[in-house]
Amino acid sequence: MAVSLNLTHCTLTGVDASTALEDICSLSASFPLVEWGFLYSPKREGQPGRYPSITMLAEAFGALPANVRVAMHVCGDGVPHLLSGCANEIRLLELVAARRGRIQLNFNQRRQPVDLGRLVDLLKAYPETTFITQENEANLGVWEYLAQRGITNHSVLFDGSGGRGILCAEWPARLPIACGYAGGLGPDNLQVQLQHIAGVALARSTWVDMEGQLRRTDENGNDWLDLAACRACLEAVQAHLNHSHTQTQTQTVPQ
Numbered sequence: 673m674a675v676s677l678n679l680t681h682c683t684l685t686g687v688d689a690s691t692a693l694e695d696i697c698s699l700s701a702s703f704p705l706v707e708w709g710f711l712y713s714p715k716r717e718g719q720p721g722r723y724p725s726i727t728m729l730a731e732a733f734g735a736l737p738a739n740v741r742v743a744m745h746v747c748g749d750g751v752p753h754l755l756s757g758c759a760n761e762i763r764l765l766e767l768v769a770a771r772r773g774r775i776q777l778n779f780n781q782r783r784q785p786v787d788l789g790r791l792v793d794l795l796k797a798y799p800e801t802t803f804i805t806q807e808n809e810a811n812l813g814v815w816e817y818l819a820q821r822g823i824t825n826h827s828v829l830f831d832g833s834g835g836r837g838i839l840c841a842e843w844p845a846r847l848p849i850a851c852g853y854a855g856g857l858g859p860d861n862l863q864v865q866l867q868h869i870a871g872v873a874l875a876r877s878t879w880v881d882m883e884g885q886l887r888r889t890d891e892n893g894n895d896w897l898d899l900a901a902c903r904a905c906l907e908a909v910q911a912h913l914n915h916s917h918t919q920t921q922t923q924t925v926p927q
Contacts, residue, residue, distance in 0.1 A: 677870035681852070681879035682909045683743060684886060685709030686722040690896045693736060699899070700740045703906040707741040707774070709881065712764060713748045720894040722887070723747075726760055733767040743774040743804075751779045755790040769801040776804040776829065781811045788817050795823050804852070806831050807844075815849060829881060831855050837884030839865075843872045851878055858885020859904035866912045880909075 682705045687696065700706055710732065711723050718725035724732075733742060744764060746754055754761040754777070765775060775798075779786050795803050795818065805814055807828035818826045827850035832840055839856025843865075853869050857880055869880065886902055887895040 676875055677866055677873060677912065678875050678877050679705060679866075679879060679909065679913065680877050681705060681707040681741070681881075682906060683707040683709050683852070683879060683881040684897075684902045684905065685743075685745060685881060685883040686711060686886060686897045687724070687732070688722050688897050689720075689724050689728055691899070693732060695899055697737060697740055699903060699906065703910065704739075705909060706902075706906055707743050707879075709743045709745050709776070709883070711745050711747060712750050712761075713746075714750050714753060714760070715748055720892070722883075722895060722897070726764065729764055730767060733764070733771065733773075736771075738771060741773065742768060742771065743776055744768045745776040745778055747778045751777050751786055755787055755794055765798070765801075769798055772800070774802045774804060774827075776806075778806060779811075781814055783810065788814065792818065792821050792823060795825055799825055801825060802827055802850075804829050807847070807851070808832050815847060819849065827852065829854055831881075843869050845872050846874065846876060846878070851876075852881055853878065854881040854883075856885070857882040857905075859901050859908060860885070862905050862908040863912050866909065 682703070684706060687708050687710050696708055710729055712729060713723050716723040729744070736742065746761065750761055754765060768775060802825050804827045805811060807815060807830050815826065815828050828847060829852040830844050831854040837856050839861065843853055851873070857865055862882070866880070869878065882905060886898055886905070888898040889895045
């Protein structure tokens with residue numbers, strides 16, 4: 673019997689300065705599962721492409737209606753800045769937290785370790801906000817460290833490629849906390865890969881996240897979010913869920 677996918681979010685990451693907020697609102701109304709990921713990097717913010725300025729981030733978090741789900745993905749030095757209580761990062765976190773969005777902390781514990789004690793303190797300071805860390809070889813043990821200290825507002829995103837957009841040959845089995853899946857997903861493969869993810873998620877709540885396959889590159893080499901690709905992904909998710917629902921109904925009809 674096929675396992676049904678219990679999908680909580682379809683995260684489309686990389687909203688940028690070219691993205692019309694009214695188009696985000698429209699897609700959110702049609703596809704309530706969508707969560708819009710906004711990338712933040714203190715070194716790259718405001719540059720052309722997928723890292724919008726702090727001003728644009730703050731305006732978007734304040735202007736988007738409450739039904740539009742958002743996540744902020746904090747990258748590079750933004751993570752230690754946030755753990756140290758820097759004003760810019762805390763302001764953005766609190767804007768996202770106020771609208772019940774999620775915060776993803778992108779760091780590599782093997783290459784540039786973060787202070788896990790401060791990470792515990794941050795998560796405890798915002799108990800109603802879900803924080804996500806990437807689960808891969810570089811971050812082995814992070815989720816256990818947090819769980820052992822009573823942290824319950826933590827989820828992990830399986831991304832073996834570390835944000836490089838490489839499709840996973842075999843999706844990892846879920847952990848005993850909330851898990852999501854990323855790496856090379858996009859409109860051309862999403863419907864098939866959702867079937868594979870369902871097989872390891874085992875009907876427990878999960879989500880998928882994609883970024884690289886949603887970009888278009890302009891003549892200057894800058895990449896921008898392609899809302900047509902976003903819509904195609906959301907339609908693939910909806911088709912998968914509709915098919916799963918139909919299968920479930922068929923299997924439960926008395927013979």
